[in-house]
Amino acid sequence: MSGKSSWFRRKNKKSSSDDAPVLGQAPEFDSAALESERGIATSPLNDSVAFAGNRKKHGNRARNRLIMAISCFVGIYAVIGGRLVYYGMQGGDNEGYRAGAASTLAARPDILDRNGEVLATDIKTASLYAEPKKIADPDETLELLATVLPNLDWESTYRRLKSGAGFVWIQRGLTPRQQSQIMALGVPGIGFRTEKSRFYPGGPTASHIVGLVNIDNQGIAGMEKYIDSQGLSDLRMAGLAQPDNLEPFRLSIDLRVQHIMRDELVRAVEKYRAIAAGAVVLNAKTGEVVAMASVPDFDPNNPYNALEKDRLNRMSAGTYEMGSTIKSFTTAMALDSGKFNLESKFDATRPITIGRQTIRDFHGKARWLTLAEVFIYSSNIGSGKEVDAIGIEGHREFLKRVGLLDRMQTELPEVARPVEPRVWKKVHSITISYGHGMMTTPLQTAVAAAALVNGGKLIPPTFLPRTQDEANAVATQVLKPKTSDDMRYLYRLNSEIGSGRRAEVKGYRVGGKTGTAEKVINGRYSKDVRFNAFLAAFPMDDPTYVVLTIIDEPKPEEGKLSATAGLNAAPMVANIIRRSASFLGVSPDFAQDNAPILAAYEND
Template sequence: MKFGFGLPGRRKQAALNGHEPAGSEKPAGEMSFVGLRKKHGNKARNRLWMAIAGFVCVYGVIGGKLIYFGVLSGAEEETTGPAVAQLASRPDILDRNGEILATDIKTASLYAEPRKIVDPDETLEMLATVLPDLDWETTYRRLKGEQGFIWIKRGLTPKQQSQIMALGLPGIGFRTEKRRFYPGGPTASHILGLVNIDNQGIAGMEKYIDSQGLSDLRSVGLATGQSLEPVRLSIDIRVQHIVRDVLVKAMERYRAIAAGAVVLNVKTGEVIAMGSVPDFDPNNPVHALDKDRLNRMSAGTYEMGSTIKTFTTAMALDSGKFTLQSRVDASRPLVVGKQVIRDFHGKGRVLTLPEVFIYSSNIGSGHEANVVGIEGHRAFLKKMGLLDRMETELPEVARPVEPRVWKKVHSMTISFGHGMMTTPLQTAVAAAALMNGGKLIPPTFLVRTQEEAAKVAKQVTSPQVSADMRYLYRLNATAPGGSGKRAAVPGYRVGGKTGTAEKVVNGRYAKDVRFNAFLAAFPMDDPAYVVLTIIDEPKPEPGKFAATAGLNAAPMVAEIISRSASFLGVKPDFEQESEPAMVSAERTYD
């Protein structure tokens, strides 16, 4: 009997040949072993493939991210600069008709990463071929430093950016920034103001917009172009352009050092146009801080001359102590202490109240102030808003100047425009109250309806005083001897008051150095607008020997009205051009 662990002969041979004989069967134990081996082998292979797939996915994601950040980061760094936040957007500023006055545009700024610069000397020399105004010493010192990021030039032109890119300098890149653009250039510069290099408002309505919440939105990153609604101003850019054009030409024609004007809606207090020249271009504000670029209409205070007689006369009527039929003795100069008050072109006789106004009598105005009294005089001017700092959106507003203690001599001189200084804009605002029925309405540079104006208006005089002042304004432009004739525009029924103030030079009033103004309204049957012009130190035109307000400030008003009335919606009416009668101590003018 033989014992062994081998297979029988036939099966052993078949096994060696790699197959089983036909019809042969494996033992049950052997079959279980083979099944178990297959089962575990499949699981192992599945695990292997899963592991391979997992590694491929993980490394694929890592590789993709590396490629993504490598490409995108380079592009971002090229345009935005490393570790520097994007500038926040600003809302567009529109005029009352939707025309763009200010908007954001994209611009490129040049930066450097000194640590990546191989040769600072060569880099600076190459950059200077495109940017010749670079400060060599400062730029070179900064390029040699160890800082990670420095600015080289902000606000490049597309041409400059293209030329610098062509240089292929290592360590030099561009960042896309937002820059404020003003399509009208200097047309409304004093109203719009300007922004700094970081797109933050620093003057005018730009500064006002920041103060109304834009700065807070910027601080939390919510000031995006999509989230900001445009700001609509009360300005009509068409009228604004006319105003500035008239001012520029007047400065040249009368050889003055400055000129200004404002067009104000009498019924809403909206500033439709306001200009002061010399001005500046907010797109290139290199001269914005020059002394002569002051916004004289709101940020400058002046003795407004005889335009103040508007309020002296209104005060006299408002006091109840005078009427249009009242008479004032202007036959002799007034003497108050050492002060002697005379008329420029005195009539040397008793004048009616309208004659005091149209002949611009200093003596008559002094008598009116004397009758009303010091306290009543100051109280009326304060009620009209002429002694307090004006409240409006524009940040550049000066505080009026008045005597610390009012004495009789102060009241007398202030009655004809000397001894008190106020801003031209608030002079126009106070005059509007005398044209609209006696309601003082704070001025605004934003769109305002008559309903909204009524809520902030303050009744300062009676409607009858307002009607009397409208009569006197019209009379001054039509009656013989009236100083407002050169402001007349056929069909528009203009009325107003001149003001020629001598300026103080070396502590004394100089007779040949003047600050002139003309305060007008139209159409006088139902005034819609007040127009005030000023001209500083005008000279006589060739062939003339005088440079009073009637010869320069009044014609400026006439040109502004004649060119802008159609834009303002005022239609000419030649049927109402008749002249009002004037009450005279001698006779009545028809």
């Protein structure tokens, strides 16, 4: 408009200097010539009077022209101001258009697994918009569009079509077929805009890790949100988020193992009629998360149910009482204190009574048990005696040292904070010793367990590739190497003759610990509603991977009377390891299976 105004001013000045006739004004004549022609004599006085009159007339004309020019400019700018006010009144739709245009044209980097397989990428899609001012019949327009888009919200769409605005979105992310069918309708006042949309080739396979984006291609969950926080949002604001400027973003996830894990979880939920299940495979030496899944999940390509509460990522965003898997840390604490060894004995002949609470064993032996037997038989009484000998402060300090009481630090945004008693009393310490009274995330439990078997190093988890040197730089020594040796022995022994037998996979030397926790229903622990887990590592002579499975409210398998962790969570671990070990680079060693067991205990 400024160019147009300057052009107008130049034209006006030229017209003024040439003394062109003005519309509605009489043309000028030479009065002296006219008088001479009529025979009127002229004199100097007459000339002077005539000159003054002409100058006055010319001055009036100049003022008139100036007033007209000012009036034109005022009129033009009044029109401009009026249009600005009008567009301001229509700001919602137009602003949405401009904001959408700026953001949706911005690219996102591809997300790859550790082997270069695509987990997320940008594709071009068409989005449908309308210009209500150009639509003569909103009713007919809506009826025609509904033949192709039957899920349109009639009320809101009709209101937008009737708004008289310059631009409104009708539906984003159309399929090529939908675009073609709408174009064939020949509806006036509508059009298409090419946008960038996010596509996830694996669908729900790694949905809780990869996350998703909103309609404007901005990360709102998972690693998509993390990528935005690492500078992508700033690039988008600066208009620099172009495909040529963005390197692919590689994760530590192995898509092959991720697929196997999710498949086993879906099967387990169906087989055990559970409400949910989850699992994680963690590299015990580097802290890399190789696979992690939680079902029910969602499809990020169509995340209509992503916010439903049962779609929660239970592995990192849910906290649970982890049951007897916590006895792994109680046993490690006792060994690391230097007060006990594998042969130390604890009196498990009678239940522990604290006030009105009585603590019993699930399958009590009613005798003294060695520390190894306390672990193998999963004795609540023995575990309580262990923490009682360490003391409340020492117990809490150890759990904090291995990272079970603080919010876990990792790239994934969805991480819950553990729950512990505000004030630790003796009863709290004893119940926490066997997994009741403290809640933590399953992923956090797996990370702490890695320290039990990797030589005593607590390594923060990561969803990005990490070398061994990088892992060593961030690792913290939290246990004595001798403690880790003893825990590897106990894990392996438990899988050979204890409650973890169903997690055994020939050739891979699996070790682990079951956990069957009663869930709190209406303020009381229920014996029939359980949260089960199995915490495993392999190969136990030099553990590289930790595998943790959980299953929420499983029912007894057909033909069986019980639904404890050894009957469901442990077989889930075995299936995951059996199918994925070769992808993880672990070769079977059947010679190890024939090695003699170092100790033998009676089995219930």
